[in-house]
Amino acid sequence: MQTLELLDDQDQLIDLVRAAQDGDRMAFGELFERFERHVFAIALRRLGDYNEAQELTQDVFVQAMQKIDQLRQPEALGGWLRSITHRMAINRAVRRGPDLPTETEALEGVCFETDTPLTQVLEGERQTQVQEGLARLRDLDRETLVAFYVNGKSLVEMASEFDAPVGTIKRRLHVARKRLAKEVEGLMAL
Secondary structure (H helix, E strand, O other), X not given: OHHHHHHHHHHHHHHHHHHHHOOOHHHHHHHHHHHHHHHHHHHHHHHOOHHHHHHHHHHHHHHHHHHXXXXXXXXXXXXXXXXXXXXXXXXXXXXXXXXXXXXHHHHHHHOOOOXXXXXXXXXHHHHHHHHHHHHHOOHHHHHHHHHHHHOOOOHHHHHHHHOXXXXXXXXXXXXXXXXXXXXXXXXXXX
């Protein structure tokens, strides 16, 4: 008996899909009523937000209505809707990005001042240590670091200025950075 009911239900589904493909809006409305909860459940599971899932459900059925003529096997409507729902849920989740609070009170609660007297003193000490470390380096190391980091010269410009290949300048920068780090580390230990 149940087998006959399932076959009858399947035949009804096929007839409704074909009618919807022929432009019958009432038939599409019936399909919407049959599959709305199923599509909503998938959307809710994917997005985790009730309102987003409701919106996505509507978008899925708009998409389905526009493309129902592309469905070649009317009996596969459920799987087709499921596929559309999964794809659109992924797209929506990727596009929406992370939820961030935008209310002023919420932002004030998480924002803090980064330029405090303590940070200014620490930054001054770091600058002093770097300058002292630079002063302890050999001339070539100091000139290489100053040209790149302070004067903002490119590797090509430095190669021309120091009359050396770019590869040599890269190596000098690498070695000079390591030497400066050791000098600054030694000053911090004092």
